[in-house]
Amino acid sequence: MPFFNNMVLVLDRYFVHRLRMVTGKDGNPLNEVEMLWDSLMNNDGILRGSNVIKLIPDQSVLKLSIGDPIRITEEEFERLSAAFFAEIESKFV
Numbered sequence: 001m002p003f004f005n006n007m008v009l010v011l012d013r014y015f016v017h018r019l020r021m022v023t024g025k026d027g028n029p030l031n032e033v034e035m036l037w038d039s040l041m042n043n044d045g046i047l048r049g050s051n052v053i054k055l056i057p058d059q060s061v062l063k064l065s066i067g068d069p070i071r072i073t074e075e076e077f078e079r080l081s082a083a084f085f086a087e088i089e090s091k092f093v
Contacts, residue, residue: 008037032061045069
């Protein structure tokens with residue numbers, strides 16, 4: 001599991017310079033990855049909330065709630081990265 005958590009860190013950093021006015025404030029896959037990155041780096045791998053992003057667990061890719069430990073599996077990373085790239089394409093290409 002640490003491998004796929006680390007892959008989320010890599011995924012986020014390649015596209016770190018995205019604009020909030022384009023990505024929005026909802027819990028779309030771009031923002032979900034941003035929250036995962038922040039929680040992995042700054043909150044001991046426990047998903048924490050954001051004052052800006054409104055994540056709704058049932059509408060997110062991984063369905064994690066605030067306070068859940070982040071332990072991403074291969075299948076979850078595949079779903080998350082596919083949704084992330086689809087969102088990048090729809091908003092920036």
